Amino acid sequence: MPELPEVETVRVGLTQFIIGKTIAGVSHDWGKSFPNAVAEVQSFLIGAKITAIRRRAKVLLIDLDTEYSLVIHLKMTGQMVYRGTGEAFGAGHPNDSLIGVLPNKSTRVTLEFSDSSKLFFNDQRKFGWVKLFPTLEVPNIDFFMKVGPEPLSADFTQVAFRERFLRRPNTNIKAALLDQRVIAGVGNIYADESLWGAKIHPSTLVKNISAQKMNTLYAELRYVLNLAIEKGGSSDRNYVNAEGKKGNYLTFARVFRRENQPCPRCSTAIIKTRVAGRGTHTCPKCQKA
């Protein structure tokens, strides 16, 4: 799913549902989805109470009072779906039409809490994972050592934005936006949406983009990320929030998944091409190569 706005939406939902709960049981059916040893899980997870839910880049962190944290990456198709005490886990649940009976064939990890409510990690493509780390070691995970700044943090300025990108002058701007070491949290949807907003062609080399255009991109990126959070993220296929509900951003999208539809600015038909190895949506008139 899951770019910054989707993971943030899940974080807010989980904060509402599972803070203060005690983990009573864990099960998983796919080693790569939850690679920690069983003994480790027993020692540091069972009986632990959830103290906080955090997000960094596209990664979700569930902090426990054992000073361990669950570190979760949803990759392309991951879901974290909560079902409360007294809610049906299958037939009868209000979200059945979307998610259906849980666990389902995509469920890789299930956490059961002491009040019998449950949290399901579903992941059709099995790229995602849940790992257990000592909370203090989380910042030392290789990914976190390399990842760039949060684009929505209050102290992330347009000057800092330009400086980060100028470290990759010979890369095309789309690849640079997707590179988590440059800035955190941007994926294919919001890369395309923000480049359309700034009228920049995705293949343009970073060094050939003016400071003024980069300032516009900074503003457009923050605009689309904030709007997407407000709309509960984008549900292109699998993404759902902690309640199992879809996000609404794509009804507002200007180019993503809108090939052959009119550009909202100039009515030219949106085209789909391939840039940086990814499906890429542009207006051929507004975004000149």
Place this chain on the structure above:
DNA sequence: CACTTGACCTGTCCGC
């Protein structure tokens, strides 16, 4: 070193 491609998986859609 910087940049690109393939691999990791399952499922769906599209053309023949």
Place this chain on the structure above:
DNA sequence: TGCGGACAGGTCAAGT
């Protein structure tokens, strides 16, 4: 209706 191929929100490792 079946089958092969391309493609899907993300990262890594390996290749050039």
